[in-house]
Amino acid sequence: MQPMFKWKTDDFSWVDFTIDVLRVIIVLGVVIGAWNTLSSGRISFAQWVNLFAAGLSQGSIYALIALGYTLVYGILLMINFAHGEVFMAGAFSTVFLAEALNRTGFLNAQPLLAILLMIAFAGLVSMSVAILLERIAYRPLRGSPRLVPLITAIGAAFFLQYTFRGLYGSGFKAYPGVHALQGAIEIGGISIPVVQVFVFCAALFLMLCLYWLVERTRIGKAMRAVSENKEVARLMGIDIDWVIMFTFGVGGFLAGSAGVINGLFRPQGVNFYMGFIPGIKAFTAAVLGGIGNIPGAMLGGLFLGVIEAIGPNLVLAGLGIPGANQLKDVIAFTMLVLVLIFRPQGILGERLSETKA
């Protein structure tokens, strides 16, 4: 654990000094902004709770996508920048199924079953895309310098975007509303939209399923073994290629599920480009939590969602910055930069050994 400040003059360096000053400025900015906002009483407690709940829901979607980044990184040490498009593939494909279910009346007659059907379909689509991506684009490049699969992933992201644009068009679609998820739950005079509670619970359930899969099953043990040392895992009789493909598939399934959950939470704006920003945010969440660390990705996603939701109104508005809501993305990416400066291993991450770094 590094000390917060380094005062020893014999160790003095301008870089450390600048970073320490930066820390103080950031902490002061956050404290002053928050103090100004809270002391003004402009936003009521109920409104803060609303913002927090919305942030938690958004964060749980980030977390589900972030798990795909972190699983792949944990096993291959590569950043799959096409993962946002894997999310889009499931969400965009399933909107047509959702429309059909709505037209037939099944969506509102059997909402839980319909949502499970949608999640399964989106998961399968995204899983297929992720597996194909691994098999066609990444596997042939295994063992090549790390920059090569990274560039390939960026190319694959564009390829997927324009493939889906060709398939489904460039217009925007929207998920139909589910009557059972409309309305709000009243808790102590504070109302929280039902859809937000559902989104959070569904995402949490999927995250727990993943945790169980990785920690309690045979294939999870194999994943951990491959993540630790591929060669030794191979000597133990583990089919490395299959485990890697399975990992991509699991990440894809979670991303597809996140696509449907996102569609229930914010039904509008479904198009071929919808995966880019959530993908980047989820990557940020994975780095925040500690890339390669599964609980870290979950925590990072939730943390990022909440910070994004309350940060502009709490800190930026309190500092008198105009158009604070427009700086939501700035908050997210500033968090990424700060984590990379002050705690490169992330919130729950550990320093990587030379071989993994």
Next chain:
Amino acid sequence: MLGKYLRVCSALALFLILVSQSAAQAVCDDTLGCIEVEPDEPIVVGAMLVVSGAINYLGEDTLGGIELALLARDYTLLDREIELVLEDSLCTAEGGQVAAQRLAADPTVAGAIGTNCSSAAQGAMPIISEAGMVMIAPSNTSPSLTNDDIASGGSHLPGYFRTSQNGLIEGMRLAEFAMHALGAESLATVHDGDPYTEGLASAVAATFADLEGAVVFEGAVNKGDTDMASILTEIAVHQPDVIYVPLFEPESNFFAAQMQHIIGLEDTIIIGGAASFSSGFPENTGQAAVGIYVSGPLVSGEAYDKVLAQWNEEYGSDPPSGYHAHAYDATNVLLDALESVALFQDDGSILFGRQALRDAVADTEDYPGLTGRLTCREDSPFAGDCSPGTALAVFEITEAEVFDDNWPPPVAWNFAVDTFE
């Protein structure tokens, strides 16, 4: 001997050049040059419209208007076939720039209809103007496009005209509607930085303030934003009676849908702009769209009914938006102007003076169009505005538009008919 021969040849060549140039000048003495249509070649009309992207319905709508206007003339002008060249201007300045460059690079293009979006016009206008061409926009409303004063944000350049109403007029009327028809005392506005949305939001806020209403919040969202909770919470602090939100889809969908969850905005009314005036808006917003007012073009009359019937005959459905009549008028204004400045040559070619064409469009006065009687103005901030500004209404979205595919919604206020007490 050779020197003398060369001198004679040179003098002869010089004489021939001077004669040919003077002959050409005698034919085309336009200060900006001429568009020449060779014998047996068609007259080319350009169109810069939204072909792809989220609001391509606007492009389809205006393209239909252009095609019907051409069809009414059997695609013939001055005994020549009319050829329509379509370029995708998207809804961005870059898109407008590319579309305009393509048209400007073709010396046979006589004039252009477009763009749909004000942002695209910002990109297209300098290129079209520099090329000595004419563009007539059927659905731009940003006030800056017809404002000559650069210091006050104006960007108008010669050659730009529009048949859609100026946002200043629309803004003024919507502010009056909010105050007098809805009884609003306080107003918030939200735009997305686009010249169209920003221009309208500013115009509504300025008029509302002039009417002694309280403008309690003026803010913006980013294009591509999906989370509106932050700005909605900030607006809720001020509790306005009305929020004017002339955003494009899908931002307008997100805004309207998320507003229902915000404490403090339960009784606030949304007024949307013409960018949300499409059947896709209620469909994609869902239940939250019920009760929202949207401004949009409203055209009526016998001539319009005939065009509408022809539309149904040609395309088998209703127009997807409300600017087809403006595009129809824009096309007719351009074609009539071309007709009036045509110079027929002995070899069968036709010349159109570029400046003469601009002047002919600018001289349009009391022109009987589908959208009213069009007169093109020259005074800033209305330089190039040809719309009478009366074909405008406020519509209220009901459950029929959300769940039963009804379109357009019922008219809540028709500015051509309804008056404020």
